Amino acid sequence: MTAVVGGSFDPFTIGHDDLVRRAVRLFGQVVVGVGINSAKDYLLTLDERVNLTRASLADLPSVRVELMPGLLADFCRQHGARTIVKGARSGSDFDVEVALAQMNASYDDLETVILPSRPAWGFISSTLVRQAARGGADISQYVPPAVANYWRQRPNPQPSSTVEQ
Amino acid sequence: MTAVVGGSFDPFTIGHDDLVRRAVRLFGQVVVGVGINSAKDYLLTLDERVNLTRASLADLPSVRVELMPGLLADFCRQHGARTIVKGARSGSDFDVEVALAQMNASYDDLETVILPSRPAWGFISSTLVRQAARGGADISQYVPPAVANYWRQRPNPQPSSTVEQ
Amino acid sequence: MTAVVGGSFDPFTIGHDDLVRRAVRLFGQVVVGVGINSAKDYLLTLDERVNLTRASLADLPSVRVELMPGLLADFCRQHGARTIVKGARSGSDFDVEVALAQMNASYDDLETVILPSRPAWGFISSTLVRQAARGGADISQYVPPAVANYWRQRPNPQPSSTVEQ
Amino acid sequence: MTAVVGGSFDPFTIGHDDLVRRAVRLFGQVVVGVGINSAKDYLLTLDERVNLTRASLADLPSVRVELMPGLLADFCRQHGARTIVKGARSGSDFDVEVALAQMNASYDDLETVILPSRPAWGFISSTLVRQAARGGADISQYVPPAVANYWRQRPNPQPSSTVEQ
Amino acid sequence: MTAVVGGSFDPFTIGHDDLVRRAVRLFGQVVVGVGINSAKDYLLTLDERVNLTRASLADLPSVRVELMPGLLADFCRQHGARTIVKGARSGSDFDVEVALAQMNASYDDLETVILPSRPAWGFISSTLVRQAARGGADISQYVPPAVANYWRQRPNPQPSSTVEQ
Amino acid sequence: MTAVVGGSFDPFTIGHDDLVRRAVRLFGQVVVGVGINSAKDYLLTLDERVNLTRASLADLPSVRVELMPGLLADFCRQHGARTIVKGARSGSDFDVEVALAQMNASYDDLETVILPSRPAWGFISSTLVRQAARGGADISQYVPPAVANYWRQRPNPQPSSTVEQ
Numbered sequence: 001m002t003a004v005v006g007g008s009f010d011p012f013t014i015g016h017d018d019l020v021r022r023a024v025r026l027f028g029q030v031v032v033g034v035g036i037n038s039a040k041d042y043l044l045t046l047d048e049r050v051n052l053t054r055a056s057l058a059d060l061p062s063v064r065v066e067l068m069p070g071l072l073a074d075f076c077r078q079h080g081a082r083t084i085v086k087g088a089r090s091g092s093d094f095d096v097e098v099a100l101a102q103m104n105a106s107y108d109d110l111e112t113v114i115l116p117s118r119p120a121w122g123f124i125s126s127t128l129v130r131q132a133a134r135g136g137a138d139i140s141q142y143v144p145p146a147v148a149n150y151w152r153q154r155p156n157p158q159p160s161s162t163v164e165q
Numbered sequence: 166m167t168a169v170v171g172g173s174f175d176p177f178t179i180g181h182d183d184l185v186r187r188a189v190r191l192f193g194q195v196v197v198g199v200g201i202n203s204a205k206d207y208l209l210t211l212d213e214r215v216n217l218t219r220a221s222l223a224d225l226p227s228v229r230v231e232l233m234p235g236l237l238a239d240f241c242r243q244h245g246a247r248t249i250v251k252g253a254r255s256g257s258d259f260d261v262e263v264a265l266a267q268m269n270a271s272y273d274d275l276e277t278v279i280l281p282s283r284p285a286w287g288f289i290s291s292t293l294v295r296q297a298a299r300g301g302a303d304i305s306q307y308v309p310p311a312v313a314n315y316w317r318q319r320p321n322p323q324p325s326s327t328v329e330q
Numbered sequence: 331m332t333a334v335v336g337g338s339f340d341p342f343t344i345g346h347d348d349l350v351r352r353a354v355r356l357f358g359q360v361v362v363g364v365g366i367n368s369a370k371d372y373l374l375t376l377d378e379r380v381n382l383t384r385a386s387l388a389d390l391p392s393v394r395v396e397l398m399p400g401l402l403a404d405f406c407r408q409h410g411a412r413t414i415v416k417g418a419r420s421g422s423d424f425d426v427e428v429a430l431a432q433m434n435a436s437y438d439d440l441e442t443v444i445l446p447s448r449p450a451w452g453f454i455s456s457t458l459v460r461q462a463a464r465g466g467a468d469i470s471q472y473v474p475p476a477v478a479n480y481w482r483q484r485p486n487p488q489p490s491s492t493v494e495q
Numbered sequence: 496m497t498a499v500v501g502g503s504f505d506p507f508t509i510g511h512d513d514l515v516r517r518a519v520r521l522f523g524q525v526v527v528g529v530g531i532n533s534a535k536d537y538l539l540t541l542d543e544r545v546n547l548t549r550a551s552l553a554d555l556p557s558v559r560v561e562l563m564p565g566l567l568a569d570f571c572r573q574h575g576a577r578t579i580v581k582g583a584r585s586g587s588d589f590d591v592e593v594a595l596a597q598m599n600a601s602y603d604d605l606e607t608v609i610l611p612s613r614p615a616w617g618f619i620s621s622t623l624v625r626q627a628a629r630g631g632a633d634i635s636q637y638v639p640p641a642v643a644n645y646w647r648q649r650p651n652p653q654p655s656s657t658v659e660q
Numbered sequence: 661m662t663a664v665v666g667g668s669f670d671p672f673t674i675g676h677d678d679l680v681r682r683a684v685r686l687f688g689q690v691v692v693g694v695g696i697n698s699a700k701d702y703l704l705t706l707d708e709r710v711n712l713t714r715a716s717l718a719d720l721p722s723v724r725v726e727l728m729p730g731l732l733a734d735f736c737r738q739h740g741a742r743t744i745v746k747g748a749r750s751g752s753d754f755d756v757e758v759a760l761a762q763m764n765a766s767y768d769d770l771e772t773v774i775l776p777s778r779p780a781w782g783f784i785s786s787t788l789v790r791q792a793a794r795g796g797a798d799i800s801q802y803v804p805p806a807v808a809n810y811w812r813q814r815p816n817p818q819p820s821s822t823v824e825q
Numbered sequence: 826m827t828a829v830v831g832g833s834f835d836p837f838t839i840g841h842d843d844l845v846r847r848a849v850r851l852f853g854q855v856v857v858g859v860g861i862n863s864a865k866d867y868l869l870t871l872d873e874r875v876n877l878t879r880a881s882l883a884d885l886p887s888v889r890v891e892l893m894p895g896l897l898a899d900f901c902r903q904h905g906a907r908t909i910v911k912g913a914r915s916g917s918d919f920d921v922e923v924a925l926a927q928m929n930a931s932y933d934d935l936e937t938v939i940l941p942s943r944p945a946w947g948f949i950s951s952t953l954v955r956q957a958a959r960g961g962a963d964i965s966q967y968v969p970p971a972v973a974n975y976w977r978q979r980p981n982p983q984p985s986s987t988v989e990q
Contacts, residue, residue, distance in 0.1 A: 256586025
């Protein structure tokens with residue numbers, strides 16, 4: 001069975017990494033879709049997001065990382081997948097995911113499977129990692145080595161715009 | 166009794182439609198306020214939002230659809246209404262609505278009535294419909310016929326900006 | 331892959347039925363564990379719960395229904411399953427399930443997969459069906475035909491103890 | 496329009512009192528149903544619960560307080576009401592109410608209206624008041640005068656069984 | 661400052677242990693109140709609960725463990741404490757705690773401080789540990805050594821009553 | 826002990842005021858950090874936010890109000906604080922705070938203490954006050970006198986951009 005994991009991966013975190021690896025164990029083949037949302041203020045470029053996600057998952061032959069230019073539901077159809085895998089950390093996360101799941105079920109009879117985040121990194125979201133990175137913090141404990149290394153050596157760092165946490 | 170249903174209606178969905186019709190059965194007269202939020206990136210123009218909401222509710226003589234240029238509380242006073250009707254899909258929705266309700270109660274002793282969304286379309290939010298529309302999906306199962314027809318024939322479609330779901 | 335669906339099934343509802351059928355589509359083999367909790371005030375006997383669950387799923391050759399005398403985690407090990415499938419209706423449900431999932435992961439590295447309830451019967455819980463049944467209501471729209479038929483013809487009906495909803 | 500407010504009212508609190516008075520302002524006629532749940536360990540007898548609820552609402556000619564021996568849905572039909580009014584304090588409360596609302600809608604097309612608790616007494620639940628009363632605390636700030644007076648002078652006080660809060 | 665941590669501690673878990681130690685770091689002196697709730701079906705006797713809690717915290721000279729026969733609020737007054745410390749794992753936990761906090765604030769102007777559970781053992785509740793213990797599972801990873809040792813050697817084990825998880 | 830309260834304070838509300846005063850009673854010294862988030866569309870300038878927060882807390886000698894140019898965690902280290910104090914109104918709020926708390930604990934072993942909002946002003950958020958202010962409403966019941974006075978006499982009022990509530 002092929003399952004899809006979609007997201008912005010801005011950046012790809014150890015939480016995402018865990019989610020994809022669990023999806024592989026459950027479903028065999030996984031296609032990871034790296035999305036585009038013109039309204040978002042990204043930390044990383046689309047190329048960076050695709051490449052760092054790919055680099056982080058390079059040891060998994062049954063995972064492909066692809067650009068996802070449109071809707072997740074269309075991406076699933078394109079890749080012959082009927083199953084979407086999502087992570088959720090909290091009841092609030094779940095409330096968001098359930099609406100998306102029901103929308104995708106109504107749209108094209110897609111099944112959504114929600115994996116509760118592991119306790120050890122359930123708190124890690126791209127949003128928080130982005131805030132930490134923009135605030136100049138060391139993010140290496142929250143992202144896979146490929147992302148941590150890249151971020152440390154990145155030539156043109158994002159001008160520091162900070163967010164109180 | 167006159168009740169008020171406020172929102173952006175960008176676009177007016179079958180969830181909104183159900184909410185207004187239930188409010189009519191409960192309270193008799195309903196004034197629908199179409200709001201303006203300069204910070205929002207709307208799919209539809211204000212005129213479109215007002216006209217499509219009006220068209221969808223045209224069969225209900227006890228419903229008026231009006232522009233709501235400012236606060237919902239002021240709109241209520243202007244229309245002689247003491248009751249606000251809101252829909253909620255989840256505990257997270259409720260948490261948002263209860264703060265608004267208490268604010269409006271403190272501001273002008275307004276009562277807020279929350280109707281739990283019907284299961285069949287509880288997942289439909291304007292946000293999700295907007296994402297689907299921007300992603301090029303057929304949205305006709307999520308909106309009343311007047312909205313679906315208009316969207317299909319719209320002369321200048323929104324440039325495709327997509328959102329991963 | 332073999333997945334486990336555990337529960338009291340007091341009674342087995344169309345929500346449970348949907349959950350098991352989705353688990354079969356996702357994982358192939360499913361073992362349904364019918365649990366025992368001496369503290370609970372059951373509507374049905376253990377035999378009735380096992381038999382009605384079995385009857386409802388009789389058309390699915392890849393599903394087995396078994397008595398689960400102890401912990402779900404032990405039941406999984408006994409049946410060679412590493413995956414637990416749970417349904418959740420709301421953020422509150424999810425909050426409960428995530429603690430159980432993390433407990434089972436810590437106990438024996440079991441994976442828990444949460445399927446959001448389908449909108450059409452997301453509100454149906456055994457608790458509510460039990461209340462309706464005890465209040466003398468017709469429950470046939472909430473349970474599979476096998477359960478509905480049995481309940482209608484049950485020789486010694488539960489003495490009416492009612493619960494305000 | 497006639498609306499129904501159901502509950503155990505064990506005891507009737509100032510939160511219940513507020514809910515019924517708001518329901519009267521919204522719907523005109525209100526029937527309050529005092530439920531029976533044989534499994535519950537009540538603080539007050541059924542007679543006490545009915546009488547104290549009645550006494551607290553005695554100034555409202557458009558409210559009737561009646562025994563509700565079975566399901567709330569059947570009580571509504573019996574009293575010609577199509578609308579149930581519930582209070583909710585939190586997202587968790589809402590998650591419970593939405594399932595009940597959808598059950599009652601499916602059962603007999605009943606409408607459920609949820610009023611968010613007023614901030615000043617949103618935290619008051621019968622459960623907490625019962626715990627306080629059993630722990631020997633003065634509960635008079637949480638219940639209407641009729642209930643407070645009765646509780647103070649009650650001949651055979653509940654033997655003290657305490658609950659850590 | 662003296663803070664109070666109350667609970668059933670049936671059994672005292674590593675989650676409780678963490679909570680008390682954090683409370684000591686924050687407030688200096690902590691009194692732990694071991695509550696009695698006649699309605700509860702305890703795994704351990706009151707003596708066992710007090711003794712195992714005391715044994716687990718024996719290395720902390722600024723912590724006292726005392727029997728709490730009545731309300732937490734009365735226990736606070738008795739021990740000259742104005743601050744209650746609670747742990748919470750989820751939004752649902754918080755919803756419960758906030759009502760208790762507001763009740764205790766109204767009752768005797770007590771302050772309640774909520775500490776979010778640490779990710780690594782946020783899922784551990786006495787309820788789940790009790791279920792695991794009753795199901796015959798090894799609970800030593802969820803409780804401090806003093807509790808684990810005692811449980812292993814307990815002379816009259818609880819007759820096995822199991823709970824499906 | 827020194828505790829930190831961070832935020833945008835756009836504007837400083839009576840909810841913030843209550844939070845800081847409770848933090849002082851619990852921890853003695855409080856440093857309030859006024860944050861900068863370049864992505865936010867502020868109602869007030871940074872200077873206004875700092876000055877009005879300072880003016881509102883001027884009667885508390887053990888409180889300092891400082892600019893917080895980067896991460897809250899770095900601000901804590903800079904001011905020798907190990908404790909962050911946050912308010913939360915609802916389970917959804919808590920879900921957000923718990924992730925931040927765990928991030929800050931992982932980053933620099935910081936402790937986060939969550940105080941449930943007092944019922945009387947738990948609904949007041951800067952977001953709602955901002956909406957009310959932009960909609961031309963009188964906000965004086967939601968903010969300390971210093972803020973209310975300033976807002977009334979502000980020379981260049983924000984051009985009216987309104988948000989439906």
